Amino acid sequence: MPSILLINGPNLNLLGTREPHIYGTTTLQDVENTCRKISAQHNVTTETFQSNHEGEIVDRIQQARGNKIDFIIINPAAYTHTSVAIRDALAAVSIPFIEVHIANVYARESFRHHSYLSDKAAGCVIGLGTFGYEAAVQSAILQLKRGSN
Numbered sequence: 001m002p003s004i005l006l007i008n009g010p011n012l013n014l015l016g017t018r019e020p021h022i023y024g025t026t027t028l029q030d031v032e033n034t035c036r037k038i039s040a041q042h043n044v045t046t047e048t049f050q051s052n053h054e055g056e057i058v059d060r061i062q063q064a065r066g067n068k069i070d071f072i073i074i075n076p077a078a079y080t081h082t083s084v085a086i087r088d089a090l091a092a093v094s095i096p097f098i099e100v101h102i103a104n105v106y107a108r109e110s111f112r113h114h115s116y117l118s119d120k121a122a123g124c125v126i127g128l129g130t131f132g133y134e135a136a137v138q139s140a141i142l143q144l145k146r147g148s149n
């Protein structure tokens with residue numbers, strides 16, 4: 001069964017509990033449950049991982065090859081703007097990925113306007129709130145089906 005890995009970066013464990021005016025009131029658990037439900041409807045499994053630590057995210061990406069992950073959906077959070085290490089880990093495993101951002105990063109501080117990942121992503125979903133995760137899962141499923149045809 002095809003498998004998606006959903007990775008969320010630092011502070012996203014607080015989703016839905018702080019700064020609702022920016023990130024909304026949906027919790028990370030809600031997001032993960034919704035992604036699992038959507039993928040299950042298409043006979044795709046979704047594994048979820050959240051960490052506040054860059055090295056743990058790198059480790060999880062590296063493990064994805066051996067864990068037979070077919071697609072990655074990642075919100076790197078603040079590491080979007082700083083992490084060559086996460087960029088390099090994604091390149092090393094050669095698993096297609098979609099980058100998700102809840103807020104419109106281009107409408108925020110200028111330091112959020114650069115991503116170390118976007119140019120290597122299969123696609124980016126930015127500024128659609130937590131619905132962006134649903135859009136990313138639906139797109140990943142379509143790409144996986146296309147690849148299996």
Ligand SMILES: O=C(O)[C@]1(O)C[C@H](CCCOc2ccccc2)[C@@H](O)[C@H](O)C1
Nearest residue numbers: 011012014015018077078101102103112
């Ligand atoms: O808009 C996004 O999804 C971001 O990846 C969120 C990051 C912040 C994640 C922290 O999320 C929180 C959620 C609730 C309360 C506090 C932080 C931010 O650093 C990026 O520039 C854009």
